[in-house]
Amino acid sequence: MLNNKLKAVLVLEDESIWHGEGFGFPCKVAGEVVFTTGMVGYTESLTDPSFKGQILVMSYPLIGNYGVPPYNLKDKWGLPKHFESYNIQVKGLVVSELCDYPSHPYSIKSLNKWLYEEKIPGIEGVDTREIIKRIRKKGAMMGILEVSDEDIDTEKLLKEIKNVKKYDEIDFSKEVKDEIKIFENKGPTLILIDCGVKLSIIRNILERGFRVIKVPYDTSYDEILSFKPLGIIISNGPGNPKKFIKTIEITREIIENKIPTLGICLGNQIIALSLGGDTFKLKYGHRGQNKPCIELINYSNYITSQNHGYAIDPEKLKGTGLEIWWINADDKTIEGIRHKELPVIAVQFHPEASPGPYDTTFIFDIFKRLVDKHA
Structure with missing residues (x-):
């Protein structure tokens, strides 16, 4: 069941901490934190297998405003028109502002609901511009994203991030x-x-x-x-x-x-x-x-x-x-x-x-x- 009052924390490898509101599925994930500069196309990006193992930061400030279409909306080859695979590939999603009430003739659900159904956590209400500036300055870093309906132990996350396996070392x-x-x-x-x-x-x-x-x-x-x-x-x-x-x-x-x-x-x-x-x-x-x-x-x-x-x-x-x-x-x-x-x-x-x-x-x-x- 969707919970609209989730807490969320993103911790980066450089020990910076980002508090926000959670959406999607309440859980904890680790991955390489990267960003994309696209204004649209989040259904394609989130299902791109090249994003496997990564927590994706969206640079555009408002995400989710045209909702999510169905997978069974297919082309003449039997391939989904608006997705690049048959499930979400990213480990987690970071946005400045999430649209709760999307509008589009093909939309059947919100981005929040889609992430919840596919057990992917998200965080909103954070300064994505500052996160991206930090990544550009220091380079892509590993991170931990936790979404929960309870208080989150940031000290524990800071300890855990030190032992997260580097993206470079993972065989996908x-x-x-x-x-x-x-x-x-x-x-x-x-x-x-x-x-x-x-x-x-x-x-x-x-x-x-x-x-x-x-x-x-x-x-x-x-x-x-x-x-x-x-x-x-x-x-x-x-x-x-x-x-x-x-x-x-x-x-x-x-x-x-x-x-x-x-x-x-x-x-x-x-x-x-x-x-x-x-x-x-x-x-x-x-x-x-x-x-x-x-x-x-x-x-x-x-x-x-x-x-x-x-x-x-x-x-x-x-x-x-x-x-x-x-x-x-x-x-x-x-x-x-x-x-x-x-x-x-x-x-x-x-x-x-x-x-x-x-x-x-x-x-x-x-x-x-x-x-x-x-x-």
Whole structure:
């Protein structure tokens, strides 16, 4: 039963304490505290598997005003229209102000009720601007969020935060593992290596005519080959890319055998690692829908949707056969790579958007032409 008089405390790794009002499900969770700059799209963001293991701070001050639509509102492919997976992926939610009375023709429940049903805690009435400024200055930190109808022992939380396992050390690969699933279509077969894929990636592949076979992150190269795919897509996903050891090994075999390959987000990092490159953790990551990126062939600038906390080290690309294709207009980190000789491309941003601008959906068209050329 929903309780509208919950207490909530967020404690960060730097021992800062944030008191607020609780919503969602009363419980205690630990996770990496990160922020997103998106004004809208909270149903897509909260269900994005790349946020697994993280407590998400929303920078926009009012969240929940258009409510939550039903999961069974689906597209022609049978995929939910307004969600990126079939459940909330974040560990907890932090907002400045929660809207209790949403208004939208598709809304069937409030954000508060949705979080309660999926057992996710939330805190409101805190200075999210100050929290984000702190993260930008000190870097992403681990945190503990507790929501309760009783008084919360902050001293106990301060002791517990010292023993919370670092996000960098957690292996999320087994948490995102799913069974093989086939999405029938009239065109040729693509294999989608699922490291925590967003449903909109599947939708964009299907819209370009491909038959999609989604396989777990650790599916062997021989099994992948048994499906006779004309191309491979390595998906987004949560956590440290170096923890996806099996996927890195499989990707190396795929590239060596000249199968057209597209990497998205985590997939971009995995491709670099598979060919001898390296990755590093960003200070506070890129998360939002307004991230400018420059495509280096035509020097065109695009606004992209992003959700990542790691990046490729440009100095370690030497000898890999890869070259920089895209860069971030703000901090100049790598936002895309391509192979100089083989049919391999990858982007760090999310061309499928959802949420965010659709300016770079043409990445899927480029990959389609790559597959057609090497068929």
